[in-house]
Amino acid sequence: SQQGEEDPQALSIQEGENATMNCSYKTSINNLQWYRQNSGRGLVHLILIRSNEREKHSGRLRVTLDTSKKSSSLLITASRAADTASYFCATADRGSTLGRLYFGRGTQLTVWP
Amino acid sequence: DGGITQSPKYLFRKEGQNVTLSCEQNLNHDAMYWYRQDPGQGLRLIYYSQIVNDFQKGDIAEGYSVSREKKESFPLTVTSAQKNPTAFYLCASSLGDEQFFGPGTRLTVL
Numbered sequence: 001s002q003q004g005e006e007d008p009q010a011l012s013i014q015e016g017e018n019a020t021m022n023c024s025y026k027t028s029i030n031n032l033q034w035y036r037q038n039s040g041r042g043l044v045h046l047i048l049i050r051s052n053e054r055e056k057h058s059g060r061l062r063v064t065l066d067t068s069k070k071s072s073s074l075l076i077t078a079s080r081a082a083d084t085a086s087y088f089c090a091t092a093d094r095g096s097t098l099g100r101l102y103f104g105r106g107t108q109l110t111v112w113p
Numbered sequence: 114d115g116g117i118t119q120s121p122k123y124l125f126r127k128e129g130q131n132v133t134l135s136c137e138q139n140l141n142h143d144a145m146y147w148y149r150q151d152p153g154q155g156l157r158l159i160y161y162s163q164i165v166n167d168f169q170k171g172d173i174a175e176g177y178s179v180s181r182e183k184k185e186s187f188p189l190t191v192t193s194a195q196k197n198p199t200a201f202y203l204c205a206s207s208l209g210d211e212q213f214f215g216p217g218t219r220l221t222v223l
Contacts, residue, residue: 042205042217043212
């Protein structure tokens with residue numbers, strides 16, 4: 001099954017620094033979404049970007065999408081210890097069942113105080 | 114975790130036993146999903162349902178079964194045919210593009 005692939009697998013930074021995570025995918029998409037998962041918990045939706053959009057902001061989050069390169073990036077600015085979590089990209093593939101998402105393996109972000 | 118509940122949070126079963134995981138939502142969402150997550154892995158889709166009394170296999174449906182008799186409920190049964198059932202199971206629901214997740218059930222088969 002088609003999946004996004006996040007890079008890096010793990011990222012460790014100090015509070016106040018910016019964190020950038022990347023996602024690559026293989027097929028045409030309708031939209032790409034980013035989710036966050038705290039250890040042992042369910043996922044929480046962060047932001048959605050549609051295939052005709054190039055950039056989107058939500059608070060300290062900035063997402064970009066380059067459909068020609070089939071890639072997306074998630075930037076968290078001025079990170080906090082509370083941002084420590086796993087971050088997953090998920091694609092809604094064009095031609096796939098409406099609502100179905102394909103998830104990547106995630107990036108584990110650790111923010112040190 | 115929104116309006117989706119999963120129970121129990123932890124579940125232990127002996128090998129060879131069937132076990133049913135509960136998923137209930139009060140968000141009035143039409144679509145519901147079951148995912149499996151293994152350590153360090155992403156989510157893999159087991160089954161999904163877009164409407165009551167209808168469901169489709171996902172990528173790893175073998176050894177699992179579901180039912181969708183009510184809009185609010187989408188229980189997952191892990192059968193003895195599932196070769197490696199120990200995992201973290203997540204249920205989700207959606208009305209549009211965004212999915213809302215429950216807190217998960219960690220199943221350990223001894």
